[in-house]
Amino acid sequence: MIKNISNLGDAALYCDFGTEVNKEVNNKVIRYFKSIQKENIDGINNLTPSYNKLIISFDLRKKNFQNIKKSIENLNVINDDKLENNKIKIPVCCDEKFSLDIKRLEEKLKISRDKIYEKFFNKEFFCYMTGFIAGMPFLGDLETELRAKRLETPRVKVPKGSVGLTEQFANVYTFESPGGWNIIGNTPSVIFDSSKESNPNLINPGDVVTFEQITKDQYNNYNE
Amino acid sequence: MNKNYFEIKRAGINTTFQDQGRSNLYHIGIPFSGAMDNRNFQISNKLVGNETNSPVIEFAYQGPLLKYFGDNIKCAIVGDVKFIIRKNDNDIEGNCYQSFTLENGDEIDIITTNKSVYGYFAISGEFDLEYQWSSCSINTKANIGSNNGKRIEDKQKIYISKINKNLNDKKLNYINTKIEKIRVIKGTNFNYFSDEGKNIFFDKEFVVSKLSDRMGMRLDGPKIENIVDTNIKSEGLIKGVIQVPADGNPIIMLSDHGTIGGYPKIGVVISADYDKLVQLTPGSKIRFQEVELSSAETLFKLYDLETQNLISQIS
Numbered sequence: 001m002i003k004n005i006s007n008l009g010d011a012a013l014y015c016d017f018g019t020e021v022n023k024e025v026n027n028k029v030i031r032y033f034k035s036i037q038k039e040n041i042d043g044i045n046n047l048t049p050s051y052n053k054l055i056i057s058f059d060l061r062k063k064n065f066q067n068i069k070k071s072i073e074n075l076n077v078i079n080d081d082k083l084e085n086n087k088i089k090i091p092v093c094c095d096e097k098f099s100l101d102i103k104r105l106e107e108k109l110k111i112s113r114d115k116i117y118e119k120f121f122n123k124e125f126f127c128y129m130t131g132f133i134a135g136m137p138f139l140g141d142l143e144t145e146l147r148a149k150r151l152e153t154p155r156v157k158v159p160k161g162s163v164g165l166t167e168q169f170a171n172v173y174t175f176e177s178p179g180g181w182n183i184i185g186n187t188p189s190v191i192f193d194s195s196k197e198s199n200p201n202l203i204n205p206g207d208v209v210t211f212e213q214i215t216k217d218q219y220n221n222y223n224e
Numbered sequence: 225m226n227k228n229y230f231e232i233k234r235a236g237i238n239t240t241f242q243d244q245g246r247s248n249l250y251h252i253g254i255p256f257s258g259a260m261d262n263r264n265f266q267i268s269n270k271l272v273g274n275e276t277n278s279p280v281i282e283f284a285y286q287g288p289l290l291k292y293f294g295d296n297i298k299c300a301i302v303g304d305v306k307f308i309i310r311k312n313d314n315d316i317e318g319n320c321y322q323s324f325t326l327e328n329g330d331e332i333d334i335i336t337t338n339k340s341v342y343g344y345f346a347i348s349g350e351f352d353l354e355y356q357w358s359s360c361s362i363n364t365k366a367n368i369g370s371n372n373g374k375r376i377e378d379k380q381k382i383y384i385s386k387i388n389k390n391l392n393d394k395k396l397n398y399i400n401t402k403i404e405k406i407r408v409i410k411g412t413n414f415n416y417f418s419d420e421g422k423n424i425f426f427d428k429e430f431v432v433s434k435l436s437d438r439m440g441m442r443l444d445g446p447k448i449e450n451i452v453d454t455n456i457k458s459e460g461l462i463k464g465v466i467q468v469p470a471d472g473n474p475i476i477m478l479s480d481h482g483t484i485g486g487y488p489k490i491g492v493v494i495s496a497d498y499d500k501l502v503q504l505t506p507g508s509k510i511r512f513q514e515v516e517l518s519s520a521e522t523l524f525k526l527y528d529l530e531t532q533n534l535i536s537q538i539s
Binding site: 006007008009010011012014019021033045046047048049050051052053054055057060061064065129130131132133134135136138174175177192194197200201204205 | 247248249250251252253254256356357365366367368373409411412457458459460461462464465482483484485489492493494495517520521524528
């Protein structure tokens, strides 16, 4: 299922699942990711699944590229139906103090904000991967009418909880961070909680996420 | 309990607790972190008789000024560091790579690192720290680790939970060397760059920019031209990856890097050169040199062996 395995530097494997970005390809990546986690292969010290790649880092004191490559080629990959996916609802407030780029999006997409919200809320999105900053989910796919490029000049600080759109994806900024996604609202929900060591991420790869619009009052009185 | 402590009279530029870092968390967006210069980190612990992966204080450029209160304690400072031990208003020039004793009321003033970025301060015993995912390394971006995931600040106190007593003084003869050639393995998007761009990457000089920190090192120099696409579909990153964004200036990923990135990867710094790479100060000139995977593996074995030899010389 992996199209090609090459080395990324001297202490990582670069597993290429193809160039396309879709659920089928990503599911294969996640199946490999979960299977390797389960096998607990000695020497592997990190895994990074993404849309269509899986990077496997290892401790060069213990193993090398050839050893780990062999382990991956002989891996027992779990079946699709064994994948567990949670369904998660994320409340979002689109008050103007949160929807920083809604005007820009109206112009870019040439549709009204109501249409944007209609096409965004209460739809199911699939979590392809998490990362960049701790816990940030990359969700897709947005309808074609909602697909816009990144900001030309990224913001130095995107507020924590911001919900952003870029191309076919949506995400949530789990920390205040620099970033260039088009921000349409903000969630009061805690997406990343480092005090929960066994499961700090609310959203994990393979999960299904639905955004629900809430009012400013509901936002201010939000209690998980 | 905790009657031994340091008072931070000046925190320094970027002072954090670091140990070996945390693994197996890339998939949720958390990088390794840990001491930037792993060799010097291990040496600092060995000089005070600790396990080599014990938490230490890492500082960059200007370090902290600490005042000590408590029972006598052995300490060591490692790197290329100018520091002073102040006893009753008497200044004693400090020496790196050898342990020394602090008494109640003494101060250590870590003035600056010389021609390098990071230095390490170790105590014989244990700081009183919280662990997250088996590491107390501070990741200021995600506020993870000890000290609430924040860098050490002015006026705070650092408590010591354990002091190892009756320790003999230890010393290592070691001089940090600076490298100008960084050895790299070609990256997965090497062919995104024009022939001229590839030649520039391996032939020309680059300068370390001021915009460098624990997350990444930015380089200035001749632009590297991309002829395929200046973006790739976001995918995982590792320490040492050299990304080239649309502006043509390379960025090297360091220990606190974002775990996912969407710029083409022109190369990856080999593991053997990482400790030396992170010590390059802004303004340093560097060149990249291509090596094959098999040489990189051998070079790392040699580097690791050399580190183990240095550590075993300390007794």
